[in-house]
Amino acid sequence: MPAAPVPTRAEIFVADTDTVERPQEDAALVPTVRDEEGNLSPEFVETVDAAIEADDTDRLKALTEDLHEADLADLIEALHPTDQSKLVRLLGRDFDFVALTELDDAMRVRILDELPPEAVAEGMRELNSDDAAHILEDLDEPDKDAILERMSFVERLQLQRVLDYPEESAGRRMQTDFIAVPPFWTVGQTIDYLREAEELPEEFYQIFVVDPGFRLQGTLPLDALLRSKRPQKISEIMRGSPYLVAATDDQEEVAHLFERYNLVSAAVTDDSERLVGVIHVDDIVDVIQEEVEEDIKRMAGIGDEEVSDSILATVRSRFTWLLVNLATAVLASLVIGLFDATIQQMVALAVLMPIVASMGGNAGTQTMTVAVRALATRDIDIFNARRIISRETIVGFLNGMLFAVVIGVIASVWFGSIGLGGVIAAAMVVNMVAAGLFGILIPLTLNKIGVDPAIASGVFVTTVTDVVGFFAFLSFAAWWFGLA
Structure with missing residues (x-):
């Protein structure tokens, strides 16, 4: 049997060049996924969008096959809503359903509603139980049941066991696969x-x-x-x-x-x-x-709002707490109404009132934010609560003294009245102390009675600082200047 001809050096070079350059040419067809700032590059998104419009499945697979599920989720968010579910359908078995867990709830539900149940069931077969449960948990019961019915008995039983646990529980987060x-x-x-x-x-x-x-x-x-x-x-x-x-x-x-x-x-x-x-x-x-x-x-009083929510859903989410804020604002206005005659005799009071209320509100928000976060992380307990309350009250007093000097000088120069400067300085101290004290007491009290302090603290703290600020400032002014 004759020996096979030995390839020349030139032939070897040509063969190596073909095997090396072809992948480089294919890679050149795929735009850079992310730009220098780490965002999805417009060129990549436009290329994917064009492939979706052309129903070019092969091109889409080449563009997305190496994407991490987090990058694939970012790509879905960058597409037009009508193209998001179409991308999933075109990729078929090659779509990584883990990417859906990276999307916000509203977007994920909308995409799943536009997919046939058998496609969703097929896509979830390779997922961990916690990821599969996360995808299904926000669907309506009929849609959820339609997907579960298309899964094998073992898969359905395993997933249903996870879904039977309460939301935000360890059972919903666990993986049922272990050794x-x-x-x-x-x-x-x-x-x-x-x-x-x-x-x-x-x-x-x-x-x-x-x-x-x-x-x-x-x-x-x-x-x-x-x-x-x-x-x-x-x-x-x-x-x-x-x-x-x-x-x-x-x-x-x-x-x-x-x-x-x-x-x-x-x-x-x-x-x-x-x-x-x-x-x-x-x-x-x-x-x-x-x-x-x-x-x-x-x-901020916006509940579970997502950036992908509809206009009506967003309005509905924000309306309740805006209504509560309106009620507290009316309460502050009623306090001002008690001193309408005083304000009529000295217009400068109307000019300076917002300063006292604003400074108190900001100081109260600072204290409240620290308190709410400390409660969430268990950094406040019965052993250190009294010390933290004292600290925040003293901080409020010291900040009140510092800003009382600043605003007292400004008001005295602005309106040519040392007395007015002293009045607003005294009101500033009172309101800053109230901000520090109630900024910590309100979250602690709400937490004690079983109300989430993150939900209601802001409204109450703002109301207290507004009412105390207005009342202190106008009361001091009426007493000092003898206004009635």
Whole structure:
């Protein structure tokens, strides 16, 4: 049999050039995904948009196949609403449904409503149970049931168990895929099991040790497993489980547990103390972000509003607390009305009133923000509450004295009246002290009676500083100048 001809150096070079340059040419067809500032590049979004308009599935797959789910979610948000669900349909099995968990609730629900139930069920088959539950939890019951009916019995049962737990509970956040072994296994048996078993979680940080009733006996970090000899029993090297999470625990409580003890993962147990799932730190990061956003929104009185909400939904979300603010503003106006004769005799009072109220409101908001956040992070308790109240009151007094000097001098020069400067200076001290005191007392009181301080504190603190500021300023003026 004749020997195959040996390729020349030139032929080798041409062959290598073809294999190297072709991927570079294909890569050149894909625009840069993000610009120098980390935002999606307009060129990339326009290219994707053109592919959607042309129903070019192959082009869309080439553009999105290497995108992380977070980048894919950003791309969906950048598209026109009519193109968002179309992108999912065109990609079909190649669409990563994890990206939907990165979208806000309103946008995710709208996209799912425009997709057939069988497509959603197919797309969720490869998801972790917590991600799948997150996608389904905001859908209407008929839509949710239609998707669940198209899943296998085992998948449906597993997902339904997660959905049966209350919203914002550990059960909703847990993954039901975990690795559990009996305590009598050896290290060698466990390692062989991890190598040979087909149905294992994609990522795991520790192995759970359970008895025949699936009650948790201990945990085994991977580093302890890998450093132990094969003949050793798991019971000899396992560690205790001091940081257990009940499936019904509030997710914010679980986040505090992770923060306090620097956990990477934690076992989740049911009412019978049986192991039912595991929570990882990446899920807790999402919880922390959601809780912070929720507190910020509640302090502004906008509830669960999302940037993708409709105009009517946004109006409905904001109306209630604006109405409450209107009522408190009327209360402040009634206080001013008690001194209408005083204001008529000295117009300068009307000019200076907003300064006293504004400074008190800002100071009260500062104290209130610190208090609400400290309550959320458990930094205020019965042991330090009195000290913090005293500190905020003293801070209010000192700031009041400093700004009293500033505004007293300005008012005296502005209106040529030292007496008027003294009146507004005294009112400033009184209102700043009230701002510091009530800025901390109102959140503490609301928290004590079971009302979320992030929701109602702002309205009450603003009302107190307005009423105290107006009343103090006008009362001092009426007394000093003898106005009636």
